[in-house]
Amino acid sequence: MNEGDLDLTDPVLSSEAELAFEGALRPKSLEEFVGQTRVRGQLQLLLTAATMQQRTPDHILLAGPPGLGKTTLAMIVAYEGGRPLRMSSGPAIQHAGDLAAILSSLVPGEVLFIDEVHRMARSAEEMLYLAMEDFRIDIMVGKGAGATSVPLDLAPFTLVGATTRSGLLPNPLRDRFGFTAHLEFYDEAELEQVLVRAATMLGLDVDREALAEIAGRCRGTPRIANRLLRRVRDYALVHGGRADLGAVRAALDLYDVDPLGLDRLDRAVMETILTRFGGGPVGLNTLAVSVGEESETIEAVVEPFLVRIGLITRTPRGRMATPSAWRHFGIPEVGATLAIDDL
Ligand SMILES: Nc1ncnc2c1ncn2[C@@H]1O[C@H](COP(=O)(O)OP(=O)(O)OP(=O)(O)O)[C@@H](O)[C@H]1O
Numbered sequence: 001m002n003e004g005d006l007d008l009t010d011p012v013l014s015s016e017a018e019l020a021f022e023g024a025l026r027p028k029s030l031e032e033f034v035g036q037t038r039v040r041g042q043l044q045l046l047l048t049a050a051t052m053q054q055r056t057p058d059h060i061l062l063a064g065p066p067g068l069g070k071t072t073l074a075m076i077v078a079y080e081g082g083r084p085l086r087m088s089s090g091p092a093i094q095h096a097g098d099l100a101a102i103l104s105s106l107v108p109g110e111v112l113f114i115d116e117v118h119r120m121a122r123s124a125e126e127m128l129y130l131a132m133e134d135f136r137i138d139i140m141v142g143k144g145a146g147a148t149s150v151p152l153d154l155a156p157f158t159l160v161g162a163t164t165r166s167g168l169l170p171n172p173l174r175d176r177f178g179f180t181a182h183l184e185f186y187d188e189a190e191l192e193q194v195l196v197r198a199a200t201m202l203g204l205d206v207d208r209e210a211l212a213e214i215a216g217r218c219r220g221t222p223r224i225a226n227r228l229l230r231r232v233r234d235y236a237l238v239h240g241g242r243a244d245l246g247a248v249r250a251a252l253d254l255y256d257v258d259p260l261g262l263d264r265l266d267r268a269v270m271e272t273i274l275t276r277f278g279g280g281p282v283g284l285n286t287l288a289v290s291v292g293e294e295s296e297t298i299e300a301v302v303e304p305f306l307v308r309i310g311l312i313t314r315t316p317r318g319r320m321a322t323p324s325a326w327r328h329f330g331i332p333e334v335g336a337t338l339a340i341d342d343l
C-alpha cells in the first residue's frame with residue numbers, strides 16, 4: 001500500500017483523531033446498536049436473565065471480520081449491566097503471569113474484554129480454562145522439583161472474547177464460552193441507519209442519497225461507513241460545496257473505492273486470481289505472497305467480504321473466481337467461448 005492511501009480495512013486506527021472519532025460514535029446500549037438483530041436479541045436475553053438472577057452473565061465470544069462492532073458490543077455488555085470493564089488483548093498476554101495479574105485484580109462482576117483472544121500465549125490459555133470454569137487459577141510458586149501450585153480464588157467475572165479468526169481458537173477455549181455471537185456484514189439499509197446516526201452526532205448536513213451511496217460502498221462494515229463519511233465531509237469542506245451525491249462520488253473515486261466498495265487490496269487480490277491464476281483455484285499462501293500481504297489479513301479481512309458479495313468461492317483446492325468476478329473486472333473468462341458480439 002502506498003503512503004497516503006486510505007486503508008479502509010486497517011484494523012489498527014491510524015491516528016488519535018480517528019480513534020477519538022470511533023470512540024465518539026460507538027453506540028452505548030443494545031437499543032442504539034444498529035442491525036445484528038439476532039445477536040442483539042440473544043445478548044439481551046442472556047443479560048436480562050443474569051440480572052434477574054443477580055449473577056454475572058455467561059462468558060461471551062464475539063466472532064467476525066473487523067469493524068462490525070465486536071469492541072462496541074463488549075462495552076455494551078458492561079454498560080447494560082452497570083458493570084466495570086477491563087480491556088486487554090491477546091497479543092498483550094504473552095505469559096501466564098500477565099493473565100494472572102489481570103484475573104487476580106478483577107472486582108466481583110467485572111467484564112473482562114480480551115480482544116484478539118486467538119493470539120494469547122498457550123500457557124495463558126490454559127490458565128484461562130480454569131478461570132472461566134471455576135473462577136480459580138493455580139499459581140506456581142518456586143522453580144524445578146520444589147515448585148508447588150497454590151490455588152487462588154477469583155472474583156466472579158464475565159469474559160468477553162473477540163476474534164476475527166474463530167477457527168484458530170482451540171476447542172477447549174471455545175467450549176467454555178456460554179454464547180458465541182457471529183457478527184454478519186450489514187445490509188445497506190442498516191448501514192444507512194449507522195450513517196444517519198453518525199451524521200447527526202457529528203452535526204453534518206448530508207443528503208440522504210449521498211448516505212445511501214456511501215452505504216453501498218463500505219464493504220458492509222460500519223467502521224468503513226463512518227470513515228468514508230469523514231472523507232466526504234472533508235471533500236465538501238475543502239471544495240466549499242454540500243455533502244451531496246456528487247461529493248460522495250468524487251471523494252470515493254479519489255480514495256479508490258470502487259462501486260462495489262472494493263478497495264485497492266480487494267482489487268489486487270481479485271486481479272491476481274483472475275489474471276495470474278486464470279480464475280483459480282489458488283491457495284491462500286500463494287495469493288498472500290503474490291499481493292505482498294499477510295495471509296491472515298487476506299483470510300480475515302479481504303476474503304469474507306469477497307465471498308459474501310459472490311466474487312470468489314472457497315474450495316478445498318483453493319480460492320476461485322466466480323463468473324460475476326470476471327464480469328465485474330471486465331475480463332473475458334479464461335476458457336469461456338467468446339460470443340461473436342464480444343469479438
Ligand atoms: N451496529 C452498529 N451500530 C452503529 N455503529 C456501529 C455498529 N457497529 C460498529 N459501529 C461503529 O463502527 C466502529 C467500529 O466498531 P468496533 O470497533 O466495535 O469493531 P470491531 O468489530 O471491534 O473491529 P476490530 O475487529 O477491528 O476490533 C465503531 O466506532 C462504531 O461506532
Ligand SMILES: [Mg+2]
Nearest residue numbers: 070071072115
Ligand atoms: Mg475491536
